[in-house]
Amino acid sequence: MCKVLVIGAVNTTAKIIQKLVDHNLHVVGVLGHEPKNKDKVSGWADLSLLSSTFNIDYKGFTKINDDANLKWALEAKPDIIFAVGFSQLLHEQWFSISKLGCIGFHPTMLPLGRGRAPLAWITLEQTYGSASFFLMGKGADDGPIFSQSIFKVEENDDAGSVETKILKHIDVALDQWLPELKKGFWNPIPQAEYLASYYGVRKEEDGLINWNDNAGSINRLIKAASRPHPGAYTYCKDEKLTIWSSRIEKEIQFKGVIGRVLLKNDEGKLLIQTGQGLVWIEDYEFVDQEISINVGDKLGYNIEDEIYKIKKDLKKLKDE
Numbered sequence: 001m002c003k004v005l006v007i008g009a010v011n012t013t014a015k016i017i018q019k020l021v022d023h024n025l026h027v028v029g030v031l032g033h034e035p036k037n038k039d040k041v042s043g044w045a046d047l048s049l050l051s052s053t054f055n056i057d058y059k060g061f062t063k064i065n066d067d068a069n070l071k072w073a074l075e076a077k078p079d080i081i082f083a084v085g086f087s088q089l090l091h092e093q094w095f096s097i098s099k100l101g102c103i104g105f106h107p108t109m110l111p112l113g114r115g116r117a118p119l120a121w122i123t124l125e126q127t128y129g130s131a132s133f134f135l136m137g138k139g140a141d142d143g144p145i146f147s148q149s150i151f152k153v154e155e156n157d158d159a160g161s162v163e164t165k166i167l168k169h170i171d172v173a174l175d176q177w178l179p180e181l182k183k184g185f186w187n188p189i190p191q192a193e194y195l196a197s198y199y200g201v202r203k204e205e206d207g208l209i210n211w212n213d214n215a216g217s218i219n220r221l222i223k224a225a226s227r228p229h230p231g232a233y234t235y236c237k238d239e240k241l242t243i244w245s246s247r248i249e250k251e252i253q254f255k256g257v258i259g260r261v262l263l264k265n266d267e268g269k270l271l272i273q274t275g276q277g278l279v280w281i282e283d284y285e286f287v288d289q290e291i292s293i294n295v296g297d298k299l300g301y302n303i304e305d306e307i308y309k310i311k312k313d314l315k316k317l318k319d320e
Contacts (some may be wrong), residue, residue, distance in 0.1 A: 005078035009033035010085035124224035144188030147177035215277030
């Protein structure tokens with residue numbers, strides 16, 4: 001029976017472990033990333049609990065390339081390693097631990113969208129995603145592909161619903177491929193390098209909303225930054241306001257000052273003027289305290305006014 005070792009940290013890793021067990025592959029161990037600040041890892045999953053459920057040996061790690069982790073993996077004698085969902089590069093030694101190699105996962109239509117933050121990017125761009133399994137090498141997501149299951153990101157999808165689609169298509173891709181793997185078929189197909197494209201890292205501060213952008217761009221940013229990500233955000237009454245969901249208003253004929261609240265409905269949803277078009281913010285919360293937002297309030301800062309206030313305050317401090 002093929003022996004499999006899994007390395008990972010997130011919901012997709014947990015889904016893959018579940019599918020390996022469902023298909024009766026012998027999972028000989030799980031290395032689970034245990035970061036110091038788990039809240040900063042989008043979609044982090046406690047793989048120790050899942051491993052315990054299936055009686056799988058488990059070892060937590062902070063840095064995957066530590067000698068203790070390599071030794072532990074070597075003693076497990078895996079035929080295959082699945083390395084999915086942790087933002088650390090594997091040392092070359094890992095590629096010689098397993099007999100057949102290391103298998104990676106990426107939720108884009110490889111060779112399109114290699115690189116970082118793919119969930120956020122495909123949601124932002126409202127493009128296609130895919131559950132793509134490939135043979136890992138020295139490059140970033142550039143190895144030959146074993147299986148892909150492609151899906152479309154729809155207009156109303158946010159990061160949470162796209163993640164659900166990814167998990168669903170992991171099922172589809174592995175249900176197609178794992179029976180072949182168990183029979184000994186090992187024939188990954190090389191990626192077309194001339195089609196390759198790449199995504200760069202996205203960070204929490206990239207969720208800052210510029211209300212001068214058009215309604216479509218702001219709506220997609222809010223959806224891309226939504227859970228399991230930290231959320232898109234703006235400022236209101238000198239407090240940070242996180243926005244989790246939104247929609248474009250296409251019927252109401254209303255025009256106001258960019259960033260101002262034009263309407264507030266009975267459910268507390270706010271209609272905001274953008275640089276072009278209107279957007280409803282539907283699910284939102286202040287980071288530190290609850291503050292009432294009313295019609296006429298303005299979101300974001302007037303930069304020149306804020307600079308003026310700061311310079312006045314600095315001058316006052318110098319004079320004192």
